[in-house]
Amino acid sequence: xxxxxxxxxxxxxxxxxxxxxxxxxxxxxxxxxxxxxxxxxxxxxxxxxxxxxxxxxxxxxxxxxxxxxxxxxxxxxxxxxxxxxxxxxxxxxxxxxxxxxxxxxxxxxxxxxxxxxxxxxxxxxxxxxxxxxxxxxxxxx
Numbered sequence: 057x058x059x060x061x062x063x064x065x066x067x068x069x070x071x072x073x074x075x076x077x078x079x080x081x082x083x084x085x086x087x088x089x090x091x092x093x094x095x096x097x098x099x100x101x102x103x104x105x106x107x108x109x110x111x112x113x114x115x116x117x118x119x120x121x122x123x124x125x126x127x128x129x130x131x132x133x134x135x136x137x138x139x140x141x142x143x144x145x146x147x148x149x150x151x152x153x154x155x156x157x158x159x160x161x162x163x164x165x166x167x168x169x170x171x172x173x174x175x176x177x178x179x180x181x182x183x184x185x186x187x188x189x190x191x192x193x194x195x196x197x
Contacts, residue, residue: 075128075183081171082125085138089118104149117141125175128184135175142169 091097092115098108118141121134146162146169153160180186 071182074178074181077171078128078131078175078181078184079126081138081168081175082122084168085118085122085125087122089115089120089122092118114141128180128186131178131180131184131186132176135172139169139172139176142172 092111095111097115098111101108101110101114117137121130121137124130124134142165146165150160150162150165153162155161155163157164
């Protein structure tokens, strides 16, 4: 039987764990977003059949969105944007390479999609800037 003390400790552990998931996804996107500011990414985008003008918007979205996840603002919106980016990467870039990332596949992207969907459902959580603000609509958390 769980006592209220155990419940409080469990809830704190859940919140810390959730922040860890959110922060991990955020760090991954910040790292990849910063890489995309390198002019070589214009060539990569063209190789994927995308216009090179998307380089800066994608780099900014991934970098700023990653920071937003880490600090806990706009987490649902960021999760949705990242989900779209990842699903697009799976089907337009990695699908033909097969499942395994070692062969350029999409298993890693699939795991990140699962995490971003979890973030969309869960929102900012207690360890976030959004939880400290008053009157923030749930879709902005």
